[in-house]
Amino acid sequence: MKANKKDGELMEKIISLCKRRGFIYQGSEIYGGLSGTWDYGPLGTALKNNVKNLWWKKFVTDREDMYGVDAAILMNPKVWKATGHVDGFSDPLVTCDKCKKRFRADKVETYDLKAKKGTCPDCKKGNLGEPVQFNMMFKTSIGAVQDENSISYLRPETAQGMFVNYKNVVDSFHPKLPFGMGQIGKAFRNEIAPRDFTFRVREFEQMEIEYLVNPKNWSETFEHFRKEMLDWNNMIGLNPKHVYENEIADEDRAFYSKRTIDFEFDFPFGRSELYGLAYRTDYDLKKHSEFSGVELSYLDEETKEKFTPHCIEPSFGLDRTILAILSDAYIEDTMNDEVRAYLKFAPAVAPVKVAVFPLLKNKPLLVEKAREVFLSLKKEFGAVMFDDNGNVGKRYRRQDEIGTPFCVTVDFETIEKDSCVTVRDRDTGKQERVAISDLIQFLKTKLS
Numbered sequence: 001m002k003a004n005k006k007d008g009e010l011m012e013k014i015i016s017l018c019k020r021r022g023f024i025y026q027g028s029e030i031y032g033g034l035s036g037t038w039d040y041g042p043l044g045t046a047l048k049n050n051v052k053n054l055w056w057k058k059f060v061t062d063r064e065d066m067y068g069v070d071a072a073i074l075m076n077p078k079v080w081k082a083t084g085h086v087d088g089f090s091d092p093l094v095t096c097d098k099c100k101k102r103f104r105a106d107k108v109e110t111y112d113l114k115a116k117k118g119t120c121p122d123c124k125k126g127n128l129g130e131p132v133q134f135n136m137m138f139k140t141s142i143g144a145v146q147d148e149n150s151i152s153y154l155r156p157e158t159a160q161g162m163f164v165n166y167k168n169v170v171d172s173f174h175p176k177l178p179f180g181m182g183q184i185g186k187a188f189r190n191e192i193a194p195r196d197f198t199f200r201v202r203e204f205e206q207m208e209i210e211y212l213v214n215p216k217n218w219s220e221t222f223e224h225f226r227k228e229m230l231d232w233n234n235m236i237g238l239n240p241k242h243v244y245e246n247e248i249a250d251e252d253r254a255f256y257s258k259r260t261i262d263f264e265f266d267f268p269f270g271r272s273e274l275y276g277l278a279y280r281t282d283y284d285l286k287k288h289s290e291f292s293g294v295e296l297s298y299l300d301e302e303t304k305e306k307f308t309p310h311c312i313e314p315s316f317g318l319d320r321t322i323l324a325i326l327s328d329a330y331i332e333d334t335m336n337d338e339v340r341a342y343l344k345f346a347p348a349v350a351p352v353k354v355a356v357f358p359l360l361k362n363k364p365l366l367v368e369k370a371r372e373v374f375l376s377l378k379k380e381f382g383a384v385m386f387d388d389n390g391n392v393g394k395r396y397r398r399q400d401e402i403g404t405p406f407c408v409t410v411d412f413e414t415i416e417k418d419s420c421v422t423v424r425d426r427d428t429g430k431q432e433r434v435a436i437s438d439l440i441q442f443l444k445t446k447l448s
């Protein structure tokens, strides 16, 4: 039975499992937390790294037309002036006149954006008045003297780190259009109302591509990345039925974008944006050229055509990806007359690929053989866990809960009889005997 996605308890169950099993903790928890921040524990970090590595491989190293960059989080403040973030990266903030709680006007169902009024969704008594524009960039200051010349910002998106390096990449590599730059990194937004676990946070990670094209070819590139993004969702194990493409209407798009699709996902709290794909035209490069005074055009050597490249931007939020993976993977079923909760991770993202157990902890021969099997698997698959705590049934449950696809048990027959181990499948609970000599190949096939 798949847990009911609309079940309000599903989110609580996921949050509780994440904390209990070391995936995600509240940020600065021992100090009472810090709103809008979460810390990834050992298994969450492993899950996140698996997703980042898969993304980097698919979108950067497996392609010949992509260049990876890792730009500084702190950038010259003129960058954000040029892009319009200093003047316009704001959300409409409304405050309840009774309970004084603050909300983002465009995300409150009880607020009428046109009439500029509404009822407080929290206390349900107060009124929400006219919105004020609230800039979401975190300001900081650089150097020992703090004045208006020392102001800098924590970047609110990774995209600009790539646009400002366009010329460097062209000068170093002389790539032919079309080509793209890819980056994974932190972004910061002072969200008015962080909510829904890692869905809306103040510090998050993005995986972004700025793909540059001749404007003649923008629409085929857009279509290419639309398909690649759907393919990515399948790769990481998201149920395609939970993903929706929302074509953003002309009047709702950013003014510089000629086409935008939001990829939405059925999160436990409802359907919301997971990723975005936008045709940003030549807006960013033109603005940076204007504000920096540096020419950022492209000369096509064959046609001698000179122009500012146009950009297609596939943008992936990493923390929302993790939440989507967790909510699709969380399953409750009954196995051996017991209710169990488990994470049905795609093997590629599972933080632990295989767990190895000796049947009994106090039998040195079993432990020794199990350690031997464990070390050989660890060498091959890396993320392998050894567990000898409690009975085997309990160990299976623990591994199911963290989404380990396979458990391997070394028992007396292994040593005395057949040199085989029992391999147990997380999803079906089925067990089969596999010769130790075939084990690596067997698991490789199953995990691929």
Ligand code: ATP
Pocket: 157, 189, 191, 198, 199, 200, 201, 202, 204, 206, 273, 274, 275, 276, 315, 316, 317, 318, 319, 320
């Ligand atoms: P939203 O409308 O939900 O605020 P956005 O349209 O402003 O999102 P973009 O600026 O397009 O988001 O950012 C690209 C991606 O970065 C989003 O699709 C999302 O995955 C992620 N993202 C943006 N803001 C946040 C946030 N506050 N917390 C977590 N992820 C975020």
